[in-house]
Amino acid sequence: MILLQILVPTIAFFSTPPARFGFQMVAGYEIRDSVVVRDSEGSEIPVDELDLWHAPLRPELNWAERLPTHACSHVAVAHDVVVLQYATGRQVVLCP
């Protein structure tokens, strides 16, 4: 059991941070993460995050998986969403 207690966070430690089950608390990997919803001209659309998702978003999640689709469906003039995360880098996801 103790070996399992050590093994799981060890695996997380050697995974791409921030990783779950690794007790990686306030380690700093998420400090530059950001989400920007843009219009067709590339200008940022001010978004009240609290209206759209439970902020702050967990940094262990891949925000590009679901957040852009959700944002696009709730922000009328959204053209794309720029997601920046430590683990995945900068991704621009077009609204459908």
Added chain:
Amino acid sequence: MSLTSVQVDARPVALARICVGIGYAVCLLEALAVLSDVAAGQLSYPVLEALPSPSTQLVTVLGMVGVLASVLLILGVLSRLSAFVGLFVLIVAQLLDQQTYSNHLVLCTLLLAYLAVVQSGSRWSVDARLRGRRDEVPWWPQLLMMSQVSVCYLFAGLSKVNPIFLSGEVLSEVLWVEAPNSWFRALAIVTISSEVFLAVGLWLRLTRHVAVLVGLGLHGGIVALFDGGWVTFTAFALLCISAYWMFLVRPRFTRTASGLEVVDSELPTGLVTTERA
């Protein structure tokens, strides 16, 4: 003699039960806040698409059951069952949406799992009042709680050994105090050193009392200096500190020809329990 036969004072784990019960209440409410937002139509991150989405009714039921489990755990009513129910509620909450994940929630979940098998209601509990108290309980589940807290500290410290944290930038952003960046860089090193020291120092007789003071200072500093989130950090502190007394009275073993022997189990009152294989 096996580790499972070692008996220790029941009071440290009773205190742990109360601390974890309070920490659990906070963790539960945080998870329910996430699930409430998801149930209200905010962004969801299902663990498995096949699992049901959280509904307002389900969140309410989880909340009622979870809060009841928390209260019963703190009071020491059907302690093991309360811990198990609390554990079950937390697991369900985490399975309903990935956004409920947090490191302190995972720690709480694990500590509840250990409490579900430890006799934490033997002292300072309604259980003890109704059924009679037990002064000694098996030690082995407490060993798991202690090792879990140590692992948490170790990896919390090691994960901070990176250029971002060491630059002081993280602390300068999350703390409300203003200071030269050199102070935050120094504080970053102190933080990492403290956490790694705690992972080891709590186990050693020579350093465990100092380690307790370092731990109290670390958690107190986090609660006092972080810009917001003091409730969460207090809960996290309670989860970690719940094991401190166990470290202070950890039994000491020696290896004999017949196997492991408990040399002594230091108790605050001076009561010593010795066992031979």
